[in-house]
Amino acid sequence: MNPFIEIITQPDNIAIVIMIIMVTFFMVWAFLQALQNDKLLAAGLPVEGENDKFVDTFKPLVRIELIIAIVVMVGLTIWSIAVDAPLEEIANPTITPNPAKAPWYFLGLQELLVYFDPWLAGVVLPSLIVVGLLAIPYIDINPKGNGYYTFAERKYAILIFSFGFFVLWLLLIVIGVFFRGPGWLWYWPWQEWDHARVVFEPTKDLTTVIGIDSRSLPGFIIGALVVGSYLIGGMMAPYYYWKKNSPELLAKLGIIRYVTIVFLFITMMSIPIKMVLRLVFLIKYIWITPWFNV
Amino acid sequence: MKSLPQITDKVKKNLIWKSIFRRDYRNTVRDRAQAVFGNVFLHLHPVQVRESAVKLRFTWGMGGITFFAFILLVITGVVLMFYYHPTIDQAYNDIKDLEFQVPFGVILRNLHRWGAHFMVIVVMIHMFRVFMTGSYKTPRQFNWGIGVFLLVFTFLLSFTGYLTPWDQLGFWAITVGTNMGAATPLLGYQGPFSEYLHITPYNDIRFALLGGAQVGGNALLRSYIWHCVALPLISIILMFVHFWRVRKDGGISKPQK
Structure with a gap:
């Protein structure tokens, strides 16, 4: 089989494919709404949601919550019927798989091990990511863009966050999942993994x-x-x-x-x-x- | 033969029905409000919400979907616990049993696994939405912080669940992950400056995580207890605060210019 198809159809990697699709979709949706609101702001018009009326929780909100819950449940059920969770050989401390990969959401950090020593890549930088996220509301003193999508009013905040989120976090995860093979060497999706390869x-x-x-x-x-x-x-x-x-x-x-x-x-x-x-x-x-x- | 309205009328006047629902629902303003604050589950919500809260385009429903995924994982997780022993002799065979012996065992495990991946994905998208709408700004700074911890605990919940099948994938993922702990400055035996504190593989932070110098039976027990008891409890408490503060900070954020 084509190695690319083989990699993306591995059961655990289907989650990453779903993540890529979902994240791309919501990224586009967010930025489209931001640009739309920016046009309204430039024209001095109220942004989406500014003149919101109140509606009853019962039933409009309860109804949509129920619909979403059903859709999610149906989706996860189909996913669970179609794809079986993998179970590898029983744990064996004497056989090290190559590559030994961390869970997918930590692969960005594992990728950092190529560039930094473990105390930085595995401890200091992740701690600083958490500290940085916690600090965001207190260091971003721009009062604008509170409660609506906008790009024009908070360009730098959005650019810096997007760089961290999409490039340093998500892109490195995708690289770790799809482009790293034995010896943590770079493999293009069309290349066969070669365990004897030495660079x-x-x-x-x-x-x-x-x-x-x-x-x-x-x-x-x-x-x-x-x-x-x-x-x-x-x-x-x-x-x-x-x-x-x-x-x-x-x-x-x-x-x-x-x-x-x-x-x-x-x-x-x-x-x-x-x-x-x-x-x-x-x-x-x-x-x-x-x-x-x- | 009685007509349908007559039957419903009879049912609704029944003592048992009345004891459960307490009052009739007549679709008045008062009853719609009563339906929310008279219900222990729905009273998480205010009686009325802003239009944006019921439109998908603003929130994408991501926070709610995350919570739904969490509930699904608790339910499937509890059922899985009936079939599982956290020992290295039995754990792997228990998962094999789920595959071949337990009725619907495969789909049960699949739902738990894919639900967990799904929860990690949607919680990240939820954070992205809150950032993009500037909803961490006054007065919601503190609740953003709670959310960051919930994100971290989502990762930790998933991470501790990795080891439970006791297969090669989990074993080495946890080995790679906890080896990072050994690199902690001062507190890990491979970390900078740890020699000044006389840190060895037998008293460092990795040892505390694994209950040993290697991934073994103690590590399996520890990850199981973190996964099934400690982390869910902490997460639930943080969720209480998170949802409470959403209400107290004024509900779904609205444009403030």
Whole structure:
């Protein structure tokens, strides 16, 4: 069978196909409604739902809840009749499957293991995702766009969230499910998985590129300077930009919100940066210390 | 022969019927309200809601669908528990029995598994909808936070359920997942700075998760108890708060300009 068909029709992967379809559908629907409301806002007209009347809960709401419950139940029943949940061989600690994949919703994090050490990819970054999500209502001080779809009134919030949600979370899951084979090597859907395949991809550290041993003291210092200047520079740059272009925004944010936003943002952006360094320039570590590597 | 209205009339005047429904429903404003706040299940809702709440285009019904999936998983999960022993000698065979011996065992397990995948998908879409409508803004900041924890607990519920069949898929998924715990800074034996706290594979955070240094019988028991008792209880409490705050914060968010 075509390996692509084989992969997407694996019972557990059907869920991912359903996810892709649902997420795409609702993404398009959300942005269409946002653009529609933006037109109304630009014309000074009330947005969808602004002049809502009240209706009885019984029955209009109860009715639609019942209909949705029936539709979902029918859908899940059909899914359960059509596809059987897989059951592999009994657990055996002596036989490691290759690849050993985490549950699908954590595959984005497992994909990060290619670019970061486990303490970052598996512990620090997931914790920061949760902290970042919790912080959103407190750091987004834009009073507009409360309770309706809009893009124009909150461009940056939506762009940053969408990048995190669709690219760093969902796209990495899809990559982990469909494009990663034995040895966590990249396989296109039309390629057969080859367990004997070895890719010789000599990765370097940042300082070795310029001829300095990354484990030597100069390498350590240069690495520290690069990481430090990314963090400090990343923390400062928006300050000077906003001070020049919109000082009132800076004043409204205050120091705590500013630090939180910028720290979360540069942490998030460190993921695509390290992905490019690793995939394009074959650079593994930027900074090697006796305790951890970045 | 009696006509249908006569029969219904007789039934509705019956002592048992009256004891259950307490009053007649006559489709008046008062009775429609009574139907909601006089019913323990429906009184989660206000008596009246804004039009947007009954239109699919605004909420997509995603929060409600998530809750429905949770109820389905509780029901199928409880039935599955009748056929399951959380020991490494029996667990795998119990799942095989579901497949070959238990009537409707296959569809029961399928519903639980696909329902779980489905719940993870819809809870993520629910979060996306709440973000896109800016519904986390004043006064709903706190409830967004509760929602973030419910999202995390949905992942954890699904994750702990992975090990229960005791097959290769679950065993290695949990091995990969909990190995991350070993990398925790300070508290995992492979994590940075853990040597200063004398952390070994036998006293680190991974050991606490697994009840051992490897995925074994203790890990199976722990994941089973987290999955069937502890995490559902915590999630239900968080759901109480989540739904309560939806009401207290003014129901489905409305445009505030």
